[in-house]
Amino acid sequence: MDTTLRDLNLRVELSVQAGRTLAIVGPSGAGKTSVLRAVAGLMRPREGRVSCAGRTWFDTAAGVDEPPEVRRCGYVFQDYALFGHMSAWRNVAYGLRDVPRSERHAASTALLGRFGLAGLADARPATLSGGERQRLALARALASGPRALLLDEPLSALDASTRARSVRELRSLAEEAAVPAVLVTHDFEEASALADEVAVIEDGRIVQQGDPDSLAAEPASAFVADLTGSVVLTGRASAGAGGVTEVALDGGGIASSTDAAAPTGQVAVAVHPWEVALEPADAAVEGSPRNRLPATVRSVTAVGNRVRVGLDAGQPLVAEVTPAAREELGLRPGARVTAVWKASATRIVSRGDG
Amino acid sequence: MSRRWFPAVLVAALVLAVAFLTLPIAAIFLEAGPGELLDSLGDDQAIDALRLSLITTSIALAIILLVGTPAAYLLATRSFRGRDAVTTLVELPLVVPPAVAGIGLLAAFGPSGLLGGAVEDAGVRLVFETAGVIVALVFVASPFYVRQAQAAFQAVDPTWLGASRTLGASEARTFARVAIPAAAPGLAAGMALAWGRALGEFGATLVFAGSFQGVTQTAPLAIVELFGSDFDAALALSAVLVAVSAALLATVKLFTRGRERRGAGVAGLA
Numbered sequence: 001m002d003t004t005l006r007d008l009n010l011r012v013e014l015s016v017q018a019g020r021t022l023a024i025v026g027p028s029g030a031g032k033t034s035v036l037r038a039v040a041g042l043m044r045p046r047e048g049r050v051s052c053a054g055r056t057w058f059d060t061a062a063g064v065d066e067p068p069e070v071r072r073c074g075y076v077f078q079d080y081a082l083f084g085h086m087s088a089w090r091n092v093a094y095g096l097r098d099v100p101r102s103e104r105h106a107a108s109t110a111l112l113g114r115f116g117l118a119g120l121a122d123a124r125p126a127t128l129s130g131g132e133r134q135r136l137a138l139a140r141a142l143a144s145g146p147r148a149l150l151l152d153e154p155l156s157a158l159d160a161s162t163r164a165r166s167v168r169e170l171r172s173l174a175e176e177a178a179v180p181a182v183l184v185t186h187d188f189e190e191a192s193a194l195a196d197e198v199a200v201i202e203d204g205r206i207v208q209q210g211d212p213d214s215l216a217a218e219p220a221s222a223f224v225a226d227l228t229g230s231v232v233l234t235g236r237a238s239a240g241a242g243g244v245t246e247v248a249l250d251g252g253g254i255a256s257s258t259d260a261a262a263p264t265g266q267v268a269v270a271v272h273p274w275e276v277a278l279e280p281a282d283a284a285v286e287g288s289p290r291n292r293l294p295a296t297v298r299s300v301t302a303v304g305n306r307v308r309v310g311l312d313a314g315q316p317l318v319a320e321v322t323p324a325a326r327e328e329l330g331l332r333p334g335a336r337v338t339a340v341w342k343a344s345a346t347r348i349v350s351r352g353d354g
Numbered sequence: 355m356s357r358r359w360f361p362a363v364l365v366a367a368l369v370l371a372v373a374f375l376t377l378p379i380a381a382i383f384l385e386a387g388p389g390e391l392l393d394s395l396g397d398d399q400a401i402d403a404l405r406l407s408l409i410t411t412s413i414a415l416a417i418i419l420l421v422g423t424p425a426a427y428l429l430a431t432r433s434f435r436g437r438d439a440v441t442t443l444v445e446l447p448l449v450v451p452p453a454v455a456g457i458g459l460l461a462a463f464g465p466s467g468l469l470g471g472a473v474e475d476a477g478v479r480l481v482f483e484t485a486g487v488i489v490a491l492v493f494v495a496s497p498f499y500v501r502q503a504q505a506a507f508q509a510v511d512p513t514w515l516g517a518s519r520t521l522g523a524s525e526a527r528t529f530a531r532v533a534i535p536a537a538a539p540g541l542a543a544g545m546a547l548a549w550g551r552a553l554g555e556f557g558a559t560l561v562f563a564g565s566f567q568g569v570t571q572t573a574p575l576a577i578v579e580l581f582g583s584d585f586d587a588a589l590a591l592s593a594v595l596v597a598v599s600a601a602l603l604a605t606v607k608l609f610t611r612g613r614e615r616r617g618a619g620v621a622g623l624a
Contacts, residue, residue, distance in 0.1 A: 075517065095521035141521075
């Protein structure tokens with residue numbers, strides 16, 4: 001699938017292979033949902049081209065604009081858009097127009113069974129749980145053999161316990177359907193869990209695209225770094241000794257990076273929270289890490305088997321440590337510590353506006 | 355003075371309003387005893403009037419639904435230049451005095467009216483004819499339906515319509531299978547309102563179609579004529595109209611309450 005859209009603030013070019021999933025990640029208002037709507041034919045871009053499996057759906061240059069019912073995208077809307085006046089099986093049967101009328105009930109109930117909704121065929125959508133509603137929306141979208149799968153914030157309406165299950169289901173369904181899948185989300189973790197490839201959209205432009213790991217490892221801008229969960233500090237870069245770049249941080253202190261600062265001057269420094277270690281404030285300087293910032297603990301939050309420590313080091317900083325370290329260092333709001341991390345774990349990225 | 359004087363004023367105002375609004379209705383039933391009521395309904399004029407009212411309002415309602423439903427859907431789901439102006443034009447008959455509506459209908463479709471020649475060429479006679487009653491009813495009652503239908507369609511989640519399209523349904527099928535069922539309670543409420551208005555219509559019909567027994571004399575017109583000669587018959591016919599109107603109002607309430615429970619709004623009654 002190859003998409004070029006142009007709207008006042010939207011210009012993207014993306015392609016997805018059949019059986020693969022592309023995630024478009026960005027903040028609300030970045031134009032993510034508009035991309036899906038344009039692909040499905042629910043919105044007409046001012047200019048551009050959309051094609052799928054060799055067939056052109058939309059092309060302003062050639063004057064092609066297929067209606068949504070001809071494109072037949074399996075679209076799972078953010079709020080699922082299940083028909084409230086129809087029972088679950090009728091929602092599924094709605095898309096089964098190629099199936100003879102007498103066989104639709106059987107076909108729909110069979111599909112509901114596959115989606116773990118057996119016994120709920122006659123239930124109204126309003127009576128279903130969030131996870132059930134999502135599976136019903138998926139069953140409905142996939143029932144009629146869609147040519148592409150479009151998912152809008154597929155996990156946002158689910159509670160944490162349903163998410164893990166949903167991730168597994170969505171991945172296997174997308175592979176099984178063997179059609180290109182595009183999902184949009186504001187959550188990078190959601191994108192990396194579900195997609196083979198991630199495109200980051202900012203102000204209607206794709207600013208970086210690649211597999212989730214490479215985006216997290218090599219963010220192209222402060223915006224992408226922030227989105228992928230890195231801590232971002234701003235400062236002014238200059239060439240230091242031995243090919244190391246030194247950044248005078250805006251909040252005081254200096255951070256070193258093994259990255260070459262392509263444009264020296266105003267830059268952002270990105271580091272993953274799990275690369276940041278904490279030492280007592282009065283610890284002797286020892287070991288190799290080059291970056292040492294005195295900081296005050298602002299918050300301490302347990303996240304699974306880790307502890308996220310919010311710090312004020314002139315600029316906000318986050319470190320992830322073990323529960324044992326929390327005890328040893330006596331981490332609580334107000335405690336003084338030193339944040340330490342290696343220059344080689346420090347990325348220098350362009351500042352951007354994000 | 356006690357600090358509780360204001361709640362007392364509120365209660366007094368409500369009691370006064372309820373008494374004033376229900377007394378005439380109650381009086382109709384109190385004055386017309388059950389026996390007299392049945393006797394009077396045996397009257398030819400009353401029977402003719404009720405039958406004509408039933409036929410003309412039903413046909414008028416069918417026309418209103420057939421044209422008003424798609425028109426309201428267009429107004430509700432598409433934004434175009436001048437939409438607000440069009441909406442206002444459609445609602446205009448709500449505030450036009452019925453007698454003025456009758457004059458307007460004569461000026462438009464009467465023998466010497468704007469389209470009078472065209473109507474005559476088509477072999478249709480409206481003035482002093484049953485068809486004219488239907489035209490008058492459609493004119494005065496359709497805004498009640500269109501307004502309500504527009505609000506009902508606006509309350510349908512637009513992503514439902516999009517979802518229907520991506521599932522292979524054309525615009526027409528989406529309208530028939532998703533929009534209309536989803537808006538059904540609001541449409542039904544609009545139907546009841548329009549029917550109630552048509553049933554009570556008097557002024558426009560009198561001016562445009564006249565009051566001839568069995569041809570253009572609907573129940574309200576018959577009531578006015580009987581009032582001069584047979585007050586008991588007028589009372590009896592009034593009682594029937596009150597009963598039917600009350601049933602329609604109850605229907606509206608039933609459907610609107612159903613909608614509110616689902617969190618969808620209903621346009622206020624004009």
